Amino acid sequence: MAGLYLHIPFCKQKCSYCDFHFSTSLKHKPALIEALMKEIEYRRSQLQEPVKTIYFGGGTPSMLSDEELKRIMDQLYRNYNIDPEIEFTLECNPDDLTPEKVAGLKRLGVNRLSIGVQSFFEEDLRFFNRAHTMQQAERSIQLSQDAGITNITIDLIYNTPQLSLAKWEKNLDKVEQFQVPHLSAYTLTVENNTALSHLVNTRQVRMPGDELAVAQFNMLVERTKAIGMIQYEVSNFGKEGYFSQHNSNYWKGVEYLGFGPSAHSYTGQKRSWNVAHNLKYIEAIRSGNRFCEEEMIDEQTAYNEYVLTRLRTIWGIDRAYLAGHFSADINRHFEAELAKYLKTSYLQSENNRIRLTSEGLVLADSIASDLFIVS
Structure with missing residues (x-):
């Protein structure tokens, strides 16, 4: 099996924390879609496996018209072996979703919506420079459910300057209220060359300390568990049957192709990444370069x-996989470093799998780095 990712690099405005590749100008949108169509056809020989997941990310894929999305989907079906039971996810902003828009997406085969809510508080949305309001966030979830799309995930951000523990709990109340079956929740990180980094560096904004971040994370884990969600990855929570197949396949090392500017591809032994510049991408595709x-x-x-991605998941690190795919030297290194942590309360070994404990979850990346091999 395999997956397809399509990067749609357009946004209405730039969020204060975002360092992804995108443009707020739609001037070159038609030319970029033409280039995307050509790339999809050009790379068809690179993937023979049945495609189980399609994911439109960005950027803001919900800025595509129904006609544009249909053209791209038709091209995918012409060139790849798309499984009839495909998981088809489209990222969208709440302000783009209307009853007509959602109905159109459903007609085109979209069966999973990833809605970028980020917060249900107006002051947070303004701080993030999001284009939508709290009311639009709530309405987008409701109208998607009313249209019959039940596989919905929303994004929320915690550990932000204006977010108290009480406010964070109210955000989680909304997840329960709307009975959303999946949640991705991320701690706010300060990326270079963003509006947020400027505010922090000039001391206009002060980031919260680790204590609040840990408290909000622990509340997140407890509240999602209480409403029947499973924490299947450090930042991802889903009810049974609603885990993201596409992202799970990333973490499991499944092959995927990425189309569009800045998109990455992975084919087991090789990784590639497209140029992160709309005009350079368009021109290269157009000229055959x-x-x-x-x-x-x-x-x-x-x-x-493998260690970094699998340690963050419910599936953990499989010792049998390590033994079958890596050299004896690498396995000895792993066991030597692992032994230090098995004496702590951060990792547990069960049925030949190594998993994080509840205490270890907040230290996932730090523990993984200690298990790395560094030249």
């Missing part, structure tokens, strides 16, 4: 990535 860089994945890199 190289539009991506690639690298072969050596054993050390493959091991480090």
Whole structure:
């Protein structure tokens, strides 16, 4: 099985924390869609496996018209072996969703919506420079459910300057109120060259301390568990049957192709990434020139990535997989470093799998880095 990712690099405005590739100008949107269509056809020989998941990310894919989305989908079906039971996710902003828009998406086969709510408080949305309001956030969830799309995930952000523990709990109350079956919740990070980094560096904004972040994370874990969600990855929570198949496949090392500017692809032994510039991407595709860089994945890199991604998940690190895919030296390194943590309360070993404990969840990346092989 395999997955397809399509990067739609357009947004109405730039969020204060975002460092993803996108443009707020739609001037080159038609040309970019033409380039995307050509890339989809050009790369069809690179993936023979049945496609189980399609994911439109960005940017803001909900800015595509129904006609534009249909053209892209038709091109995918012409060139790839799309499974009839496909999981088809589209990221969207609340302000783009109307009853007519959702009905159109459903007709085109979209069966999972990822709604970028981020917060149900107006002051937070203004701080994030989001284009939608609290009312639009709530309405977008309700009208999507009313249209019959039950597989909905929303994004929320915690550990923000204006977010008290009480406010965070009210955000989680909304998840329960709307009976959303999946939640992705991320701690706010300060990325370079963003509006947020400028505010922090000039001391106009002060980020909360670790104590509040841990308290909000613990509340997140407790509240989602109480409403029947399973924490299947550090930042992802879903009810049974509603885990993101597409993202789960990333963490399980399944092959995928990424189309569009800045999109990444992974084919087991090789990784590639497209140029992160709309005009350069369009021109390269149009002229038949190289539009991506690639690298072969050596054993050390493959091991480090396996440890990093799998440790964050409910599936954990499989010792049998390590023994079958990596050298004896790498396995000895893993066991030696692991032994230190098995004496703590952060990791547990069960049925030959290594998983984080509830105490270890907040230290996931730090623990993974200690298990890495560093040249």
